[in-house]
Amino acid sequence: MPTDDDAFWDELGVSWRASTADVRLISPRLEARLRLQGALLTAGTLAGAAVSLLSFGLAAWTLWIGWSTQTWHFLTRGATLVTVSLLALMATLALRARNGVETRSLLEMLQVSTARTERLVRAADLACYSLVIVALGGLAGYVLRMRLARPPAVSPVEDLLALAIVGLALLWYRQTQVFALRRYRHLIKVLGPGE
Numbered sequence: 001m002p003t004d005d006d007a008f009w010d011e012l013g014v015s016w017r018a019s020t021a022d023v024r025l026i027s028p029r030l031e032a033r034l035r036l037q038g039a040l041l042t043a044g045t046l047a048g049a050a051v052s053l054l055s056f057g058l059a060a061w062t063l064w065i066g067w068s069t070q071t072w073h074f075l076t077r078g079a080t081l082v083t084v085s086l087l088a089l090m091a092t093l094a095l096r097a098r099n100g101v102e103t104r105s106l107l108e109m110l111q112v113s114t115a116r117t118e119r120l121v122r123a124a125d126l127a128c129y130s131l132v133i134v135a136l137g138g139l140a141g142y143v144l145r146m147r148l149a150r151p152p153a154v155s156p157v158e159d160l161l162a163l164a165i166v167g168l169a170l171l172w173y174r175q176t177q178v179f180a181l182r183r184y185r186h187l188i189k190v191l192g193p194g195e
Helices: 022-067 072-095 106-148 157-189
Strands: none
Touching: 022 072, 022 106, 072 106, 106 157
């Protein structure tokens, strides 16, 4: 018989309980979900590594152009690209996960889901930091160009607005993952070592 101790309470004070208590029905679905998630994380890791390497190359090229032509706003762009590339590489390393799940135990699958969700939250945090650095670097480059050369033809307002929209989407995604993480941890606590 379910008790209030088995309920998951969300931030609105709503109590949630599992509708299916049969582990044999839950385990295959979770295992399939973990396989798909592992494949997507592997693809994301490979894509992130490729983008990080390309952005490091672009940063080096931008720094070289800025230094050789004494175009100082290019140096701020290059420094911003180096920093964002480093954060992208850190996010890529955070996404690394084993592709397969070698267990049939529901508790161990929930622990794998918890670990992967923690990595997704860490990657979302790094993406948010990258957006802030891009905004600050873009504004610094804009000010330098206004002071040292002819002013740019385009205002940075549109770029900052686009970054704000992407940032809000990332914050929403992060919140959904934090909520999923709370659910996984609650399920692990309820199932306990006795599964």
